[in-house]
Amino acid sequence: MNKTRIRVLVGKPGLDGHDRGAKVIARALRDAGMEVIYSGLHQTPEQLVEAAIQEDVDLIGVSVLSGAHMTIFPRIKELLKEQNAEDILLMGGGTIPEEDIEALITAGHVEALFTPGATTTEIVSWIRERVKLYE
Amino acid sequence: MSNNFLSWKANYDTLKERKGPFFTVSSVPIDPLYAPGHTVDIDYQRDLGNPGEYPYTRGVQANMYRGRLWTMRMFAGFATATESNERYKYLLSQGQTGLSVAFDMPTIMGYDSDHPRAYGEVGRVGVAIDSLQDMETLFQDIPLDKVSTSMTINAPASILWAMYIVAAEKQGVPANKLTGTIQNDILKEYIAQKSWIFPPDPSMRLITDIFKFSKDNVPKWNTISISGYHIREAGSTALQELAFTLADGFAYVEAGIKAGLDVDDFAPRLSFFFNSHTDFFEEIAKLRAARRIWARHMKGKYGAKNEKSLLLRFHTQTAGCSLTGPQMENNIVRTAYQAMAAVLGGTQSLHTNSMDEVLALPSEKSVQIALRTQQVLAYETGVTNTIDPLAGSYFVETLTNQMEEGAEEYFRKIDELGGVLGAIRENFFQQEIADAAYRYQKEIESNDRIIVGINGFVNEKKDDKMELLKIDPEVERAQVRKLIALKQSRDNIRVQTTLTDLKEAAKGSDNLIPKIMDSVRAYATEGEIIAVLKDVFGEYREQAVF
Numbered sequence: 068m069n070k071t072r073i074r075v076l077v078g079k080p081g082l083d084g085h086d087r088g089a090k091v092i093a094r095a096l097r098d099a100g101m102e103v104i105y106s107g108l109h110q111t112p113e114q115l116v117e118a119a120i121q122e123d124v125d126l127i128g129v130s131v132l133s134g135a136h137m138t139i140f141p142r143i144k145e146l147l148k149e150q151n152a153e154d155i156l157l158m159g160g161g162t163i164p165e166e167d168i169e170a171l172i173t174a175g176h177v178e179a180l181f182t183p184g185a186t187t188t189e190i191v192s193w194i195r196e197r198v199k200l201y202e
Numbered sequence: 203m204s205n206n207f208l209s210w211k212a213n214y215d216t217l218k219e220r221k222g223p224f225f226t227v228s229s230v231p232i233d234p235l236y237a238p239g240h241t242v243d244i245d246y247q248r249d250l251g252n253p254g255e256y257p258y259t260r261g262v263q264a265n266m267y268r269g270r271l272w273t274m275r276m277f278a279g280f281a282t283a284t285e286s287n288e289r290y291k292y293l294l295s296q297g298q299t300g301l302s303v304a305f306d307m308p309t310i311m312g313y314d315s316d317h318p319r320a321y322g323e324v325g326r327v328g329v330a331i332d333s334l335q336d337m338e339t340l341f342q343d344i345p346l347d348k349v350s351t352s353m354t355i356n357a358p359a360s361i362l363w364a365m366y367i368v369a370a371e372k373q374g375v376p377a378n379k380l381t382g383t384i385q386n387d388i389l390k391e392y393i394a395q396k397s398w399i400f401p402p403d404p405s406m407r408l409i410t411d412i413f414k415f416s417k418d419n420v421p422k423w424n425t426i427s428i429s430g431y432h433i434r435e436a437g438s439t440a441l442q443e444l445a446f447t448l449a450d451g452f453a454y455v456e457a458g459i460k461a462g463l464d465v466d467d468f469a470p471r472l473s474f475f476f477n478s479h480t481d482f483f484e485e486i487a488k489l490r491a492a493r494r495i496w497a498r499h500m501k502g503k504y505g506a507k508n509e510k511s512l513l514l515r516f517h518t519q520t521a522g523c524s525l526t527g528p529q530m531e532n533n534i535v536r537t538a539y540q541a542m543a544a545v546l547g548g549t550q551s552l553h554t555n556s557m558d559e560v561l562a563l564p565s566e567k568s569v570q571i572a573l574r575t576q577q578v579l580a581y582e583t584g585v586t587n588t589i590d591p592l593a594g595s596y597f598v599e600t601l602t603n604q605m606e607e608g609a610e611e612y613f614r615k616i617d618e619l620g621g622v623l624g625a626i627r628e629n630f631f632q633q634e635i636a637d638a639a640y641r642y643q644k645e646i647e648s649n650d651r652i653i654v655g656i657n658g659f660v661n662e663k664k665d666d667k668m669e670l671l672k673i674d675p676e677v678e679r680a681q682v683r684k685l686i687a688l689k690q691s692r693d694n695i696r697v698q699t700t701l702t703d704l705k706e707a708a709k710g711s712d713n714l715i716p717k718i719m720d721s722v723r724a725y726a727t728e729g730e731i732i733a734v735l736k737d738v739f740g741e742y743r744e745q746a747v748f
Binding site for chain 1: 307308310311313319320321322323326327391395396397435436437523525526527528560561562636639640643646647655656667670673744746748
């Protein structure tokens with residue numbers, strides 16, 4: 068498969084409408100040369116996974132500020148598994164306490180979580196390192 | 203500028219200057235010194251006025267805090283009505299002087315707690331209110347003729363307001379005694395907060411129905427809280443917050459007039475809601491400019507005759523987006539400075555954030571500190587001893603003027619795009635906000651803007667663990683069980699009849715508030731009422747930009 072650019076779906080699941088972080092990240096990734104699809108608001112995990120597969124992305128980046136992270140990340144992972152799309156990486160950010168971050172990562176529900184204070188530079192680096200591009 | 207100033211400046215220019223840049227958040231360059239030459243064109247009567255006198259730059263009341271302190275009104279709500287009722291009683295016992303309800307995302311978006319979309323979200327960012335039963339529990343033992351309550355609810359505002367009015371009815375308190383506010387500001391939802399349900403036209407109809415119903419039935423109620431807070435939180439500059447909020451305000455005035463009301467019938471009950479961010483003087487200038495701009499437009503453009511129609515009364519909340527995760531205790535300090543700016547800006551009502559709100563809803567300990575912040579400000583600092591103490595400051599008056607000029611420029615741009623609704627369709631506000639948010643983040647990442655604990659004075663050692671408020675997942679299950687029981691025990695025929703009546707009325711142009719109240723009295727749920735309205739009004743879809 069020929070691919071020269073990393074493809075990312077930036078998603079806002081659930082009912083929360085706070086999209087400042089998601090949009091800043093989306094723009095930073097676009098500025099860093101990635102192809103970014105922004106899902107828009109109020110997406111269900113099902114809708115996000117469907118879009119991710121349809122758009123053939125390398126990574127889903129999810130922003131959760133509503134406290135529902137312990138439900139949403141596992142659900143997305145579950146759906147990716149069901150649809151044989153486990154090669155799509157999952158990362159995210161939002162208002163997520165330290166111990167929940169540890170729990171989610173340890174249980175394999177998400178690859179990485181970036182909380183308020185993380186820089187766009189950090190996130191771009193992480194993505195570039197983790198996403199393998201095939202010649 | 204005087205020769206005296208110019209010679210000072212010549213000397214200043216030879217001196218070393220520390221690393222800048224020296225700009226407000228709105229990118230207004232700040233001079234090292236402001237002097238009489240800066241404010242020589244200001245006319246006291248025309249541009250400032252005494253407090254309580256046109257154009258109200260110095261305050262909306264003649265006596266301001268010498269008469270009465272601002273209302274200490276802490277935004278609160280989590281889990282179910284029972285837990286939130288306890289928190290309200292706690293806050294009242296700790297000296298807060300007004301109530302403010304935070305609802306959960308399902309309630310905000312018009313879903314009942316048992317809806318599939320509500321899964322995982324019940325009670326997490328606010329209190330779950332599904333029906334009148336929950337509203338009654340929320341205010342159990344809180345006499346609604348003795349408190350004023352602000353409810354942060356927008357698309358479903360008519361329903362939650364109806365629930366509050368009926369809950370009060372059941373306490374024996376008539377609607378004409380009720381004081382409080384509903385946020386009810388749909389325009390800023392499309393622009394910034396994004397908790398919309400219906401498209402703009404039916405949403406504006408609901409809002410003007412509320413204006414009309416309030417005039418004759420709930421006359422002491424603030425029917426709307428025209429908000430800049432969320433616009434700012436989404437990333438706008440102070441100037442954009444000011445301009446976009448007031449533009450929304452003018453749009454509501456025009457909507458009320460178009461719906462057949464005389465401006466003085468409803469304008470006295472319009473209120474506002476601003477952010478208080480960390481650039482101290484810019485925030486004060488913003489608030490003073492807001493009062494002056496509103497008064498000038500209401501008198502000049504809209505011909506308001508009642509003095510109350512000219513008054514920009516507002517609530518303020520300190521900036522959530524300025525708080526940091528690392529070294530969370532520093533947030534207490536940020537909140538204190540922001541609270542002081544709000545008070546020096548003449549706010550009528552104030553919420554101060556808790557230090558742990560970066561990661562969770564406030565713990566009891568954190569919210570006490572946040573409330574004490576206001577009390578120290580009110581009783582220990584002396585800033586309330588005189589009215590609008592910064593008036594006449596060369597710097598503050600210059601900034602206030604610059605804010606007003608900048609806002610007027612934005613009003614022209616918005617008019618060119620066909621007003622607020624036209625500008626929303628063009629994604630004008632949304633793009634301005636996204637650009638400003640990106641710029642702010644880049645300033646931080648390039649160290650042009652230092653945030654303590656983030657890119658300056660960072661601790662090597664990890665922070666001590668903080669006890670955060672946790673919402674037990676059992677909350678959701680309990681709320682769903684309660685809802686199921688309610689649906690079984692109520693008169694379902696009556697519910698269906700009221701909903702059918704409401705649907706018919708929604709298709710026409712009758713005021714919907716009485717019909718919504720009928721459904722509420724029958725214990726129809728919020729979700730059921732919204733579903734009926736969605737059927738008639740449709741749903742809004744945004745074309746997202748980043």
